Amino acid sequence: MYEVTVEAGFSSGHYLRNYKGKCENPHGHNYKVLVTLQGATLDHAGLLLDFKDLKHVMRPVVDRLDHQMINDLEPFTEINPSAENLARYFFEETNRQLAEMTKGRVRVKDCTVYETDTSFAKYYE
Numbered sequence: 001m002y003e004v005t006v007e008a009g010f011s012s013g014h015y016l017r018n019y020k021g022k023c024e025n026p027h028g029h030n031y032k033v034l035v036t037l038q039g040a041t042l043d044h045a046g047l048l049l050d051f052k053d054l055k056h057v058m059r060p061v062v063d064r065l066d067h068q069m070i071n072d073l074e075p076f077t078e079i080n081p082s083a084e085n086l087a088r089y090f091f092e093e094t095n096r097q098l099a100e101m102t103k104g105r106v107r108v109k110d111c112t113v114y115e116t117d118t119s120f121a122k123y124y125e
């Protein structure tokens with residue numbers, strides 16, 4: 001199997017509901033998100049997927065959250081914008097597009113969201 005990973009960053013505000021502690025108050029993070037793809041076959045150029053194409057898929061998903069209060073945006077008006085839920089959100093948004101683009105040749109293996117340099121969550125299926 002082959003894997004390809006691309007990293008992107010965004011800066012946003014959030015707060016945690018049903019949480020007791022400083023993170024129940026609005027605050028911000030310089031988030032980092034890593035999307036890793038996997039697949040068994042390469043294209044004619046010997047690529048699982050061009051990094052450029054993965055960045056192109058990730059960009060609008062990231063830009064939607066950048067410099068926003070994440071709690072105000074669907075689906076985070078209902079579910080908490082924890083690193084775990086953000087990782088799942090990025091997984092689902094990118095996987096749907098990539099499966100379509102590559103006719104199933106490439107899928108998202110996992111997605112990792114860093115809130116700080118030392119705290120991160122990963123989602124995979």
Ligand SMILES: Nc1nc2c(c(=O)[nH]1)N=C([C@H](O)[C@H](O)COP(=O)(O)OP(=O)(O)OP(=O)(O)O)CN2
Pocket residue numbers: 016023027081082083084115116118119121
């Ligand atoms: N499992 C999770 N735990 C926490 C999350 C989360 O998304 N998943 N989020 C938070 C808060 O958003 C908080 O901003 C980040 O917490 P923390 O790593 O504690 O951040 P600090 O930089 O303040 O770390 P210190 O070590 O306390 O300085 C909380 N938990």
Ligand SMILES: [Zn+2]
Pocket residue numbers: 014023027028029115
């Ligand atoms: Zn936080």
